[in-house]
Amino acid sequence: MRILYSFPHDIGAPGIGTTAVNQVVGLLQRGHDVTVMATSARNKSYDLPKIITTMMAGGVRVPHRVIGMDNAMAYHDLRVAAHLRRNAQAFDVVHSWPGGTFHTAKAAAAIGVPCLREVPNTHTANAYDVVGRLCAELGIELKRNNSHRLNVGRLAKEQAEYDAAFRLLVPSDHVAGTFLARGVSAEKLLRHQYGFDPKTFAPGPETPPGPLRAVFLGGVGPRKGLHIALEAWRRSSASRTGRFSVYGRIEEGYEPIIAPFLSEPSLAMHEFTADAPGVLRANDVLVLPSFEEGSALVSYEAQGCGVVPLVSDAVGAMCVDQVTGLVHRVGDVDALAGHLTLLDEHPEALRRLRQAVLRDRMKLTWGAAAERLETCYGEAREALAAKGASHARSAQAPIATEESRAGKGKARKAAVAPRDVVFTFWHETWTDSRRRQYMTPDRLVATLLKHEDVRGLLLADPFRMGPTQFLRRLQGRRPEPLPDRPYPTGVVSPFRLRRQDGIGEGTLRQSYVDYDARVRQSAKDLGLREPAIITTNPFYAAYGALDWAGPVTYYAFDDWAAYDGHTRWWPDYVHAYSEIRRRGHRVCAVSQHLLDILNPTGRGLVVPNGVVPEEWQAPWSVPDWFHGLPGPTILYTGAIHSRLDLAAVRQVAQKYPQGTLLFVGPVAHPEVAQRLSQIPGVQVRDPVSRHLIAGLTRSVDVCIMPHLRNPLTESMSPLKVYEYCAAGRPVATTDIAPVRGIHSHVVLVPEGGAFAEGVEKALAIGPMKEAERQAFIRANSWRGRHDAILGLALPDA
Numbered sequence: 001m002r003i004l005y006s007f008p009h010d011i012g013a014p015g016i017g018t019t020a021v022n023q024v025v026g027l028l029q030r031g032h033d034v035t036v037m038a039t040s041a042r043n044k045s046y047d048l049p050k051i052i053t054t055m056m057a058g059g060v061r062v063p064h065r066v067i068g069m070d071n072a073m074a075y076h077d078l079r080v081a082a083h084l085r086r087n088a089q090a091f092d093v094v095h096s097w098p099g100g101t102f103h104t105a106k107a108a109a110a111i112g113v114p115c116l117r118e119v120p121n122t123h124t125a126n127a128y129d130v131v132g133r134l135c136a137e138l139g140i141e142l143k144r145n146n147s148h149r150l151n152v153g154r155l156a157k158e159q160a161e162y163d164a165a166f167r168l169l170v171p172s173d174h175v176a177g178t179f180l181a182r183g184v185s186a187e188k189l190l191r192h193q194y195g196f197d198p199k200t201f202a203p204g205p206e207t208p209p210g211p212l213r214a215v216f217l218g219g220v221g222p223r224k225g226l227h228i229a230l231e232a233w234r235r236s237s238a239s240r241t242g243r244f245s246v247y248g249r250i251e252e253g254y255e256p257i258i259a260p261f262l263s264e265p266s267l268a269m270h271e272f273t274a275d276a277p278g279v280l281r282a283n284d285v286l287v288l289p290s291f292e293e294g295s296a297l298v299s300y301e302a303q304g305c306g307v308v309p310l311v312s313d314a315v316g317a318m319c320v321d322q323v324t325g326l327v328h329r330v331g332d333v334d335a336l337a338g339h340l341t342l343l344d345e346h347p348e349a350l351r352r353l354r355q356a357v358l359r360d361r362m363k364l365t366w367g368a369a370a371e372r373l374e375t376c377y378g379e380a381r382e383a384l385a386a387k388g389a390s391h392a393r394s395a396q397a398p399i400a401t402e403e404s405r406a407g408k409g410k411a412r413k414a415a416v417a418p419r420d421v422v423f424t425f426w427h428e429t430w431t432d433s434r435r436r437q438y439m440t441p442d443r444l445v446a447t448l449l450k451h452e453d454v455r456g457l458l459l460a461d462p463f464r465m466g467p468t469q470f471l472r473r474l475q476g477r478r479p480e481p482l483p484d485r486p487y488p489t490g491v492v493s494p495f496r497l498r499r500q501d502g503i504g505e506g507t508l509r510q511s512y513v514d515y516d517a518r519v520r521q522s523a524k525d526l527g528l529r530e531p532a533i534i535t536t537n538p539f540y541a542a543y544g545a546l547d548w549a550g551p552v553t554y555y556a557f558d559d560w561a562a563y564d565g566h567t568r569w570w571p572d573y574v575h576a577y578s579e580i581r582r583r584g585h586r587v588c589a590v591s592q593h594l595l596d597i598l599n600p601t602g603r604g605l606v607v608p609n610g611v612v613p614e615e616w617q618a619p620w621s622v623p624d625w626f627h628g629l630p631g632p633t634i635l636y637t638g639a640i641h642s643r644l645d646l647a648a649v650r651q652v653a654q655k656y657p658q659g660t661l662l663f664v665g666p667v668a669h670p671e672v673a674q675r676l677s678q679i680p681g682v683q684v685r686d687p688v689s690r691h692l693i694a695g696l697t698r699s700v701d702v703c704i705m706p707h708l709r710n711p712l713t714e715s716m717s718p719l720k721v722y723e724y725c726a727a728g729r730p731v732a733t734t735d736i737a738p739v740r741g742i743h744s745h746v747v748l749v750p751e752g753g754a755f756a757e758g759v760e761k762a763l764a765i766g767p768m769k770e771a772e773r774q775a776f777i778r779a780n781s782w783r784g785r786h787d788a789i790l791g792l793a794l795p796d797a
Contacts, residue, residue, distance in 0.1 A: 008076040008100030012043030026370025073099035081107035105164035114380040117165035121294040124158040126178040130292040171295035172316025186677030190376040195366035201304030204281035209347035212242035215283040221251035225289035230261035236340035280305040420456035420531035429461040434480035440557040447786040456488040492522035509543040516544035542579035553586040553793040562711035590717035591738040608717040610782040616726040620695035632701040639668040648706035648755035655756035697727040705733035728773035730762035
């Protein structure tokens with residue numbers, strides 16, 4: 001790829017100059033042809049084969065201050081734009097930096113080349129707002145030359161650059177969020193990352209457990225939140241035996257804020273260090289509670305050294321909370337203090353985090369960053385090429401005929417004597433379920449709590465990591481209370497040190513024999529007698545002793561042996577299914593395909609997902625952002641997941657270029673959300689309340705489920721399709737067995753068919769009549785589904 005890289009500063013200089021040169025070197029190492037245009041290049045240690053300087057005369061750098069910073073960057077911008085116009089066929093993509101983008105982006109657009117503008121920080125309006133409010137709260141006056149003091153002229157220039165660029169390169173989800181909050185479309189944002197040099201920032205030797213060693217490395221001012229770190233350190237147990245080292249120059253006006261902490265015996269203040277790698281290697285954790293950042297380079301460098309980041313959610317760190325770091329909300333002193341206490345009192349938790357950091361460190365190098373940049377460039381070129389493409393399509397997709405639903409049983413009222421029940425969760429907890437209240441296990445638990453055939457009830461959470469739960473208790477997080485019932489009701493939450501299940505039959509059997517003993521004791525303490533067991537956990541159904549209980553039913557709502565993110569356990573799930581079969585447990589599955597996979601020797605029943613009638617009645621409300629969207633409005637609700645068929649989505653977007661495709665739900669796979677957001681006409685929206693989901697679904701023109709065909713999608717029962725029908729909307733969906741026969745308003749797109757034509761057919765069918773909609777809701781209620789499940793699970797024979 002031929003890249004013009006524009007940097008309106010001294011490339012290779014400390015700070016962003018180092019970031020820029022590392023990006024360029026990484027791209028060169030990946031074989032790209034990179035031409036650098038920078039104001040100067042004093043650091044000759046970097047081998048940049050093609051470099052044009054815009055503010056050097058006779059080999060001497062002309063400082064920006066000679067003509068003024070803004071004028072210098074504007075001059076550079078004009079020089080780059082002129083170079084582009086003179087060499088219109090020489091480049092495939094332009095990468096520009098703040099202050100040098102406006103004219104460059106205009107010139108790039110004129111010659112049909114995408115200009116991607118680097119966004120090293122949050123939206124400038126956000127930066128001004130956050131830092132301004134913080135300083136006002138602390139009683140600090142921002143100096144006139146402070147880059148975070150409100151400057152209306154600069155903000156206008158930044159906004160002009162945002163608008164002119166074809167795409168914006170954002171280094172963190174936090175940065176992206178500040179742009180989305182200010183009306184920038186998701187399709188304009190391309191997510192990339194920064195990096196570290198693995199030779200310079202290499203891990204030190206493993207050290208034996210000892211007092212916690214923490215370090216803060218950066219500017220000592222309000223924005224970096226050192227006062228939060230110092231207060232959290234003082235509150236934590238680590239301050240009694242550990243050491244907290246702070247490296248950085250104190251900003252003017254900030255010293256009175258941190259002065260009360262400076263006498264802390266375990267605190268060591270240092271003005272500056274020239275040996276950041278050595279400092280990092282001498283510590284266990286990096287503490288960085290910033291209020292506003294882009295994606296802090298020191299967080300990459302720390303992980304390169306095997307140091308665990310303890311950061312705020314504004315740092316933009318490339319770490320996974322509770323896996324490769326601990327993340328707290330901005331300004332949450334108690335949470336940060338809890339994190340420090342956790343790692344001080346539980347060395348095994350620190351060791352686990354460090355091992356994960358070391359395992360993943362090479363994903364954070366400048367080489368990995370260059371690979372991601374390469375992808376962003378490619379996506380931008382593809383989007384620009386598609387921008388003017390024709391949307392006409394000639395293929396015709398037939399309407400799939402409705403087929404009768406297959407299954408081993410139909411919903412029916414449980415005609416059994418009331419009995420005690422134990423229900424065990426899988427992945428989620430009682431508290432998760434109570435707060436969420438819409439997934440398949442959540443709905444069953446809600447019914448168990450009030451069903452007339454259920455007496456005593458024990459809800460069992462899956463294994464949870466003890467230190468993490470202890471931390472949450474320190475933070476004041478408490479389980480959701482149980483509702484009042486006339487029978488004994490309780491929750492058991494078994495703890496263990498490890499976060500995830502082990503691998504292999506022996507390890508899993510040992511774990512779930514232990515789990516079963518704890519559930520058994522809790523059931524005994526609650527006074528339950530031979531309770532029926534309903535479990536969503538295949539490992540518990542396979543390996544728990546369960547000799548103390550009544551009938552055991554495995555409630556299968558997904559094929560875990562085909563589930564993304566569980567690949568390391570796929571062989572274990574297959575073996576667990578065979579154990580469930582061998583033991584003769586009952587099985588309730590949400591689809592015939594899934595029941596066939598499990599192939600139980602005990603009783604089996606297919607019970608698909610359902611709807612709550614009360615949720616799908618007027619009055620309707622919609623999110624504020626829905627008003628005024630151009631039609632047709634096309635809706636997908638649910639997790640943004642790799643199961644989505646992005647090619648099908650593109651088809652629909654091309655067929656309805658004036659319409660709006662809405663994808664509303666939690667992001668399970670960020671890369672899928674990113675690719676979705678780059679499709680013209682697509683909006684990816686955050687989850688909304690159940691009430692708003694109902695109103696939104698009721699208000700759109702058509703609903704869609706463009707899923708890929710694979711073992712996972714073939715086995716699921718698509719809750720969203722039932723809800724689409726409960727709203728009375730026409731539906732276009734991939735033709736997979738579980739959706740056949742749901743309703744005549746559901747258009748099935750066969751394999752090889754054009755999904756866009758399926759949407760066209762659904763729009764032609766139009767919404768259901770109200771009487772038809774109400775009949776569908778009654779026939780597919782969750783209560784009816786649960787009566788059938790209890791009819792299977794409760795009887796002894």
